[in-house]
Amino acid sequence: MYSMFDLKLIRETPGFFDSGWKRRGLEPQTPKIIEMDEKRRALLTEAQELQSKRNEASKQVGILMSKGIVGTFGGGSVTASLMQEVAGYKDRIATLEEEEKKTGDELNDFLSRLPNIPDETVPDGASEKDNKEVRKIGAPKLLNSAKEHFDIGEGLGGMDFETAAKMSGSRFVLLKSGVARLERALAQFMLDTHTQEHGYTELSVPLLVRDEALYGTGQLPKFAEDLFKTNTGHWLVPTSEVSLTNTVMDSIVDIGDLPLRLTSLTPCFRSEAGAAGKDTRGMIRQHQFYKVELVSITEAEKSNDEHERMTACAENILKKLDLAYRTITLCTGDMGFSARKTYDIEVWLPGQSAYREISSCSNCGDFQARRMMARYKKEGDKHTKYVHTLNGSGVAVGRCLIAVLENYQQPDGSVLIPDALKPYMGGITKLEPLQHA
RNA sequence: GGACAGGUGGCCGAGUGGUUGAAGGCGCUAGUCUCGAAAACUAGAAUAGGUGCAAACCUAUCGCGAGUUCGAAUCUCGCCCUGUCCGCCA
Numbered sequence: 001m002y003s004m005f006d007l008k009l010i011r012e013t014p015g016f017f018d019s020g021w022k023r024r025g026l027e028p029q030t031p032k033i034i035e036m037d038e039k040r041r042a043l044l045t046e047a048q049e050l051q052s053k054r055n056e057a058s059k060q061v062g063i064l065m066s067k068g069i070v071g072t073f074g075g076g077s078v079t080a081s082l083m084q085e086v087a088g089y090k091d092r093i094a095t096l097e098e099e100e101k102k103t104g105d106e107l108n109d110f111l112s113r114l115p116n117i118p119d120e121t122v123p124d125g126a127s128e129k130d131n132k133e134v135r136k137i138g139a140p141k142l143l144n145s146a147k148e149h150f151d152i153g154e155g156l157g158g159m160d161f162e163t164a165a166k167m168s169g170s171r172f173v174l175l176k177s178g179v180a181r182l183e184r185a186l187a188q189f190m191l192d193t194h195t196q197e198h199g200y201t202e203l204s205v206p207l208l209v210r211d212e213a214l215y216g217t218g219q220l221p222k223f224a225e226d227l228f229k230t231n232t233g234h235w236l237v238p239t240s241e242v243s244l245t246n247t248v249m250d251s252i253v254d255i256g257d258l259p260l261r262l263t264s265l266t267p268c269f270r271s272e273a274g275a276a277g278k279d280t281r282g283m284i285r286q287h288q289f290y291k292v293e294l295v296s297i298t299e300a301e302k303s304n305d306e307h308e309r310m311t312a313c314a315e316n317i318l319k320k321l322d323l324a325y326r327t328i329t330l331c332t333g334d335m336g337f338s339a340r341k342t343y344d345i346e347v348w349l350p351g352q353s354a355y356r357e358i359s360s361c362s363n364c365g366d367f368q369a370r371r372m373m374a375r376y377k378k379e380g381d382k383h384t385k386y387v388h389t390l391n392g393s394g395v396a397v398g399r400c401l402i403a404v405l406e407n408y409q410q411p412d413g414s415v416l417i418p419d420a421l422k423p424y425m426g427g428i429t430k431l432e433p434l435q436h437a
Numbered sequence: 438g439g440a441c442a443g444g445u446g447g448c449c450g451a452g453u454g455g456u457u458g459a460a461g462g463c464g465c466u467a468g469u470c471u472c473g474a475a476a477a478c479u480a481g482a483a484u485a486g487g488u489g490c491a492a493a494c495c496u497a498u499c500g501c502g503a504g505u506u507c508g509a510a511u512c513u514c515g516c517c518c519u520g521u522c523c524g525c526c527a
Contacts, residue, residue: 062455
């Protein structure tokens with residue numbers, strides 16, 4: 001409890017935390033934290049002193065009674081007076097404990113809404129404009145009269161927004177025949193690559209999770225409005241990062257099992273509250289989309305290396321598909337709540353003449369591990385340590401489908417199948433447009 | 438959904454109102470032995486928090502939360518979870 005940030009460390013080096021939060025645009029938080037923490041500890045100490053007295057007296061009662069010296073109330077015996085002494089502490093202890101708990105809950109709630117401290121290598125900045133490009137791979141395709149994915153998809157008779165809207169409203173799509181198959185092929189290709197070449201273990205995971213899980217990965221308590229909730233109190237996962245990372249919830253992982261590298265293909269559900277009017281056309285921003293997720297659980301000292309490795313695994317998917325992309329480091333103002341450092345991979349979309357996000361790889365450090373009590377113990381070490389958690393898209397299937405359609409579109413409206421996907425397409429090498437009369 | 442049975446330390450498992458943080462085993466750490474290892478033996482070791490320079494001491498924790506009691510792992514109530522059987526079902 002009260003562990004989502006190291007309170008001892010906050011007490012000792014409040015400046016470190018405040019400057020970290022300042023880089024995220026927050027006011028100094030430690031004065032309030034320290035005030036609540038001090039109040040709580042004072043109450044705790046007082047309660048513990050009384051408890052100690054109570055326990056001592058109770059123990060004496062036990063000793064006396066075991067010797068057969070049973071006291072009678074009001075009789076003035078030693079036992080009876082001890083019993084009364086203990087009873088006298090009761091109310092006072094209860095009051096103190098109640099206040100201590102209340103203060104602790106307040107502190108806990110306050111802390112649970114504060115974002116992770118950015119890594120020192122993360123560039124400062126207020127918005128995406130301040131993100132820093134790390135590398136640019138492949139030449140962006142410049143096509144004459146390049147079409148956007150929804151025009152291509154509809155031209156192929158494989159993408160139907162209208163029908164999807166009838167049953168589900170906006171931000172849903174219905175894929176058909178060759179395009180549906182292409183989506184499936186992409187997902188299989190990604191999973192196979194990560195499991196067979198990158199050493200990830202494939203998991204098939206729950207998509208409905210409880211509060212605790214989302215609290216652990218950081219979506220709750222602050223971002224409930226971005227999520228869908230069922231009438232049973234479950235939440236639909238916005239990414240299988242939630243399910244994969246929470247596999248180590250409340251556990252002490254055997255160090256020999258680290259690093260854990262997990263992957264899964266799942267639908268992701270997002271309410272997209274606050275994104276009204278953004279990317280309304282096409283399937284860039286949907287309430288439901290498939291994503292292959294990568295999660296790594298590592299020792300504290302190894303998460304930075306793992307972050308680079310994971311990003312390379314995600315990039316490898318795009319390389320194999322021969323898609324141009326660039327990798328950027330998100331600045332402090334653009335990073336997610338739980339992240340210490342994030343690389344975004346943006347794929348080139350000829351139809352939009354722009355790079356668009358297709359993957360986001362984050363090192364969360366011990367931020368999520370503290371929230372979900374995920375630890376490991378090193379041989380010889382006295383204390384357990386929090387694991388480090390990382391997550392990344394490897395990659396977003398829906399957006400990758402868009403990228404393939406736009407990059408492999410032909411002037412006649414057909415779409416070639418990338419070599420890497422051919423083994424998954426059952427002999428189909430090209431998607432042909434509908435013939436209009 | 439109905440009926441039972443359970444949830445104890447890193448793991449397994451005993452305990453069923455009183456000096457119990459909790460037997461025993463496995464695993465772990467150190468030592469003895471050994472050329473070395475294994476085995477055996479000896480010792481140590483739960484987690485979190487608080488006070489303290491430290492040694493150390495104190496408090497809490499036996500699924501979670503209330504309650505009974507001078508005192509709860511143990512009794513009562515509620516909740517959550519797991520297992521088994523029945524019903525339903527992809």
